[in-house]
Amino acid sequence: MVQYFRPPLDASFAALSDTTRRGVLEQLGRSDASITELAEKFHMTLTGMKKHVGVLEQAGLVTTEKVGRVRTCKLGLRRLEEEAAWIERYRQLWDARFDELDKVVEELKRKEKADGRKKRK
Template sequence: MDKHSVVLDDVFHALADPTRRAVLERLGRGAATVSELAEPFDMALPSFMKHIGVLERSRLIVSRKTGRVRTCALDRDRLIAAERWFGEQHRLWQSRYDNLDTLLASIKGDDDEA
């Protein structure tokens, strides 16, 4: 398995959870403390910290601790890798659809001539 696949596996695993996606959406507006990120969720802080851990291990976020306050920020590089993969998939499928359109048009043209 190549490194690119491992990166995408980590990213998609992290994005598979709605809590983690909501955290990433919030961090898209700027850095926030763990307390600020956890506030909208009805879960204990240790449970929420597991989500933060998944996001950090996938390198979608980075955090720094100052005293007792941990601040998180979005690391866009991994999201760019996922976006690039989606772009590749889009181009692949668009090409297939274009080929199908061409085939269907030629079949329709053959039917019109008969």
């Protein structure tokens, strides 16, 4: 819970690596909610949900405000831009890498053919 400092991408990807927390984000995308409401929706104790919200808050994905006895949770400022960008970059790398491998395979096939011809000659 303390999590003194983690690179932001580490923290947000870690926050996203739990089904419940992704669900909470989706829920908050539809409407703000109190800890109690979230705990009920996700079949969990208040304390348990509070911890999840804490993780999301640390990652900048959620902000909360307590008014009276109710703490209301909303989406935070982080819009997953860096995360989307990292993944996009990776996908480009991946595509390039597999294209390259395809070329190598093609090259091998061509050589094989040439070899076959040589041998047959």
